[in-house]
Amino acid sequence: MPTEQLSERSEGARRLENVVIRFAGDSGDGMQLTGDRFGAQAAALGNDVATLPNYPAEIRAPAGTVAGVSSYQLHIADHDIRTPGDQPDVLIAMNPAALKANVAELRPGGVIILDTDAFTVLGLEKAGYDVDPLTDGSLDAFQVHAINLTGFAAAAVADHNLKRKDAARTKNMFALGLVSWMFSQQIEDTIAYLHKRFASKPDVQAANVSALRAGWIYGETTEAFANVYEVKPAPLPAGTYRHMKGNKAVAYGLVAAAHQAGMPLFLGAYPITPASEILHELAALVSNDVRSFQAEDEIAAIGAAIGGSYAGTLGVTVTSGPGMALKAEALGLAVIMELPLVIVNVQRGGPSTGLPTKTEQSDLLQALYGRHGEAPMPVIAVRSAADGFDAAMEAARIALAYRTPVILLSDAYIANGSEPWRVPEVEELPFIGIDLATEPNGVDADGNPIFLPYARDPVTLARPLAIPGTPGLTHRIGGLEKADLTGAVSYDPDNHDFMIRTRQSKIDGIDVPPLEVDDPSGPPGSGADVLVIGWGSTWGPIGEACRQVRAEGMKVAQAHLRHIVPLPANLASVLSEYHTVLVPEMNLGQLAGHLRRETLIDTVGYNRTRGMPFWTAELASVITRVIQGIDEDASGAAGTKPVGDVGARLAAMSEAGAAKPAAHAGTATASQHDATREAGR
Amino acid sequence: MSTVNGKAEEPVDGASGRRAPTVADFTTGQEVRWCPGCGDHAILSTMRGLLPALGVAPENTVVVSGIGCSSRLPYYLDTYGIHSIHGRAPSFATGISINRPDLSVWVVTGDGDALAIGGNHLIHALRRNVNLKILLLNNHIYGLTKGQASPTSKVDTIGPSSPFGSLDNPFNPIALALGAGATFVARTIDSDRRHLTATLTAAAAHKGAALVEIRQGCPTFSAIPRQPSRAAGQTSPEEPDNPAAPEHGPIRLSPGLPIVFGAKEQWGVVRDPSTGELGIGHGGDSRVVVHDPGTQNSTYAYGLARLAETSLAEPPIGVYRSVSQPSFDQLYQERLATARPDGRGDLRSLLTGSDSWVVAG
Numbered sequence A: 001m002p003t004e005q006l007s008e009r010s011e012g013a014r015r016l017e018n019v020v021i022r023f024a025g026d027s028g029d030g031m032q033l034t035g036d037r038f039g040a041q042a043a044a045l046g047n048d049v050a051t052l053p054n055y056p057a058e059i060r061a062p063a064g065t066v067a068g069v070s071s072y073q074l075h076i077a078d079h080d081i082r083t084p085g086d087q088p089d090v091l092i093a094m095n096p097a098a099l100k101a102n103v104a105e106l107r108p109g110g111v112i113i114l115d116t117d118a119f120t121v122l123g124l125e126k127a128g129y130d131v132d133p134l135t136d137g138s139l140d141a142f143q144v145h146a147i148n149l150t151g152f153a154a155a156a157v158a159d160h161n162l163k164r165k166d167a168a169r170t171k172n173m174f175a176l177g178l179v180s181w182m183f184s185q186q187i188e189d190t191i192a193y194l195h196k197r198f199a200s201k202p203d204v205q206a207a208n209v210s211a212l213r214a215g216w217i218y219g220e221t222t223e224a225f226a227n228v229y230e231v232k233p234a235p236l237p238a239g240t241y242r243h244m245k246g247n248k249a250v251a252y253g254l255v256a257a258a259h260q261a262g263m264p265l266f267l268g269a270y271p272i273t274p275a276s277e278i279l280h281e282l283a284a285l286v287s288n289d290v291r292s293f294q295a296e297d298e299i300a301a302i303g304a305a306i307g308g309s310y311a312g313t314l315g316v317t318v319t320s321g322p323g324m325a326l327k328a329e330a331l332g333l334a335v336i337m338e339l340p341l342v343i344v345n346v347q348r349g350g351p352s353t354g355l356p357t358k359t360e361q362s363d364l365l366q367a368l369y370g371r372h373g374e375a376p377m378p379v380i381a382v383r384s385a386a387d388g389f390d391a392a393m394e395a396a397r398i399a400l401a402y403r404t405p406v407i408l409l410s411d412a413y414i415a416n417g418s419e420p421w422r423v424p425e426v427e428e429l430p431f432i433g434i435d436l437a438t439e440p441n442g443v444d445a446d447g448n449p450i451f452l453p454y455a456r457d458p459v460t461l462a463r464p465l466a467i468p469g470t471p472g473l474t475h476r477i478g479g480l481e482k483a484d485l486t487g488a489v490s491y492d493p494d495n496h497d498f499m500i501r502t503r504q505s506k507i508d509g510i511d512v513p514p515l516e517v518d519d520p521s522g523p524p525g526s527g528a529d530v531l532v533i534g535w536g537s538t539w540g541p542i543g544e545a546c547r548q549v550r551a552e553g554m555k556v557a558q559a560h561l562r563h564i565v566p567l568p569a570n571l572a573s574v575l576s577e578y579h580t581v582l583v584p585e586m587n588l589g590q591l592a593g594h595l596r597r598e599t600l601i602d603t604v605g606y607n608r609t610r611g612m613p614f615w616t617a618e619l620a621s622v623i624t625r626v627i628q629g630i631d632e633d634a635s636g637a638a639g640t641k642p643v644g645d646v647g648a649r650l651a652a653m654s655e656a657g658a659a660k661p662a663a664h665a666g667t668a669t670a671s672q673h674d675a676t677r678e679a680g681r
Numbered sequence B: 001m002s003t004v005n006g007k008a009e010e011p012v013d014g015a016s017g018r019r020a021p022t023v024a025d026f027t028t029g030q031e032v033r034w035c036p037g038c039g040d041h042a043i044l045s046t047m048r049g050l051l052p053a054l055g056v057a058p059e060n061t062v063v064v065s066g067i068g069c070s071s072r073l074p075y076y077l078d079t080y081g082i083h084s085i086h087g088r089a090p091s092f093a094t095g096i097s098i099n100r101p102d103l104s105v106w107v108v109t110g111d112g113d114a115l116a117i118g119g120n121h122l123i124h125a126l127r128r129n130v131n132l133k134i135l136l137l138n139n140h141i142y143g144l145t146k147g148q149a150s151p152t153s154k155v156d157t158i159g160p161s162s163p164f165g166s167l168d169n170p171f172n173p174i175a176l177a178l179g180a181g182a183t184f185v186a187r188t189i190d191s192d193r194r195h196l197t198a199t200l201t202a203a204a205a206h207k208g209a210a211l212v213e214i215r216q217g218c219p220t221f222s223a224i225p226r227q228p229s230r231a232a233g234q235t236s237p238e239e240p241d242n243p244a245a246p247e248h249g250p251i252r253l254s255p256g257l258p259i260v261f262g263a264k265e266q267w268g269v270v271r272d273p274s275t276g277e278l279g280i281g282h283g284g285d286s287r288v289v290v291h292d293p294g295t296q297n298s299t300y301a302y303g304l305a306r307l308a309e310t311s312l313a314e315p316p317i318g319v320y321r322s323v324s325q326p327s328f329d330q331l332y333q334e335r336l337a338t339a340r341p342d343g344r345g346d347l348r349s350l351l352t353g354s355d356s357w358v359v360a361g
């Protein structure tokens, strides 16, 4: 949205195509709830919505400090969008620290609504302001609405006999009411929500509703705001929609998968940010045949899940990087025992505890290779919040059909972000059930019927599963190498070699759909010269960036990998049709290295690990420079160096070091330079 | 006559249409690979004899183990089973037990498996009272990895990794299990088949987590000096006048009977009336304790468990504690049942939720 629009006066509501709003406050100010409700209201209006919650690792960092700031950004639009937006148009700052932490990203000319109640000497000091930003002219580039949000909220709830502190806490609802009015949103859904949420505390419930209403009325009756804005509904395909968060989508996908497999879902999990919410969601779904178990650690969690799979349920475990590391040994066991299992890794910043509430894609290599022995496992990735549902179902499908553990990679951005989700009809969901063995499938040397747990399906190479309780099919499985067919312990060298190759072939042979390329200018080979390929949550920013680049008259193709193991069969042939393949990743090039290993095709990386998703503008600029690099190269003007040139890489890296402060500012970066430089191969 | 998994099937039992299971039904064709004289042989053959008597069909029995010599046992029992990873058997077994309360689930583990790498899982399985029969085959050494000191090895144990003697204090598995809130805790020995059978039978009958420490000989790494075991009442001419003399053999705990030992039952476990502490006294003393494994307060069992460390050559054998508490699988199933009083929830309404909206085409 061009920001000038926000200042133009007009009659009635001004129509905006899209707007980016960021609510920011102290961790205790309820910004996540506020943002979430605003998103739900927008979604209910029919807008396309994408959200980006961002909060500190501490439950309560020191109040009023920049470290304690929690924010929630929303992008709402009257058309299909894929990201929560880059720079906000509107910033709601509940205290000086929230202003300080976020104002640098606000679009010039953007709107700031701030709570004057918090702009005290002490508040400014805690935020690290030497001079009051309200008076020193530093906000002149913005439209500032300094309002005593706390004071108005407290006045609005004066009748509800709350303690002073509790009364002040309703300021977030006052702010939500005000911003809702500003964007022509209805607050009835949120009132209903508050009724439910605070059902057991009538005073708090009534106070929050009063504050919300008061904020809305404040907007309507004061002359503070020149305009009301409106974002019209986005044209979405017909259907029933729901505002869906990534973690919830994954949880629902797992429930639907178990339902469609005709099995109970069994979750073994140990709490860890940002995956715990999946445990919480599933723990509540007992009536949908979901059984959950909070284990003593991540090893026990996967152990129980494997036990559950052996006993005839769909075994699932959910975790994040550190927990994934603990599960590695048990994953190997699930591989050799060939049991269905879904392992969800909601990635966060690593290594070690790293940035536990921030996003990153740095566990890809761990997923691909992080086990001892030859232990191949399918790896698939979620690309957006709503996509969590389909991705989880696909993971379960593969796990069941091929009797294998499957890693499903999500990340903190997907986990906490939300977007409208078209609720599928239950009838359109695939059936993914499998037949359990009930009869002997072989004969012993004497011709007696026996059960051969490692006799395989000739097509899928899946082994038969017989669950305890099935008469006549008793058998033992375990970590020692199995003899082909019988599954008896075998130390035979040729058998070991055969079994290793068979397990690998089974995974290699998993049927995955071909890679599709999105390029309006033509199919691979006759369209764009540059293909941008990604995996996981970069799907949104890459997609938006490609749209932006195309809108500027350039050609670019986009492809996205849902399946990383095994890769789509046409991958190498697709990649080889492009002059340059650009791989933006929130890591130091893990997919790029994997692609090189698997296809012998060199790609150009764009790599950032700032704990936040890419900005559209950032990627658009990278793509543009890559395209221009090719053009320059073709005209012989640029002295670019070929990809793989170690000297060029090192030079780029040292420049990266020099350019560090700029990199923090969030636009021009060393790796971007790297990408540009390498573009002309 | 039909055969399944290579075994004869003769329906005899009128009610189930199947004959009662036999030792052969619980025996696999796998070659047993333990050292000659290993205590594990006796434990295996006791299990093979015991399982048919429990009246649970082989297919309804699951045996889960970790890693170690002892953990090979499931391969030799023709039931369902998992030979899992080192120390983690209780976690796999927990996943099976809570999902399938219809099954009889056993865990076979070693002192290293259960108490070193798997200590965490053991205590949590016990505190949750998961319906598992946990057989801890305690040879006081790491057998499979060739004789290193284990968490139950005595201080000063010489082994390849402790050539000058180990420094760390051993665990007392009984005390540990009691500390974790175990509802059934017993100790037995491989060399006394009758005691072993009786103890395992009692464990099998217990609803909830049952921990049975089986003191087991490892002739190859001979960690514990083997003692001649002898039932109380047997006489020995050279018996010394000392309750800690190895000749007495272990104290045998029998419910409802006074705890006395020695050839003439001249010794007994007595309770100090002022402190309540257990100690060794004379067999005829009026303060001799009558054994009651059903004592709710585990201090009593704990006192018994600690006796050996100060005043006896060998720890008492028998059931230390057997109290009734709801098992985890039972609580879990009840929770599942109460949380969905009207049967299975509908997937469609779950997915649609209460906050959805419709976009017309």
Ligand SMILES: Cc1ncc(C[n+]2csc(CCOP(=O)(O)OP(=O)(O)O)c2C)c(N)n1
Residues within 6 Å of the ligand: B067, B068, B069, B070, B071, B086, B109, B110, B111, B112, B113, B114, B137, B139, B141, B142, B143, B144, B145, B150
């Ligand atoms: C993760 C892991 N660490 C180490 C080992 C090696 N290991 C196998 S068995 C064992 C000790 C077994 O001792 P115990 O449980 O007492 O069994 P025993 O052989 O004495 O019956 C060790 C350390 C392993 N298999 N896995």
Ligand code: SF4
Residues within 6 Å of the ligand: B033, B034, B035, B037, B038, B039, B040, B069, B070, B139, B143, B144, B217, B218, B219, B220, B221
């Ligand atoms: S090493 Fe010891 S425990 Fe292992 S099989 Fe041999 S005798 Fe038994």
Ligand SMILES: [Mg+2]
Residues within 6 Å of the ligand: B068, B110, B111, B112, B137, B138, B139, B140, B141, B142, B143, B150
């Ligand atoms: Mg041992």
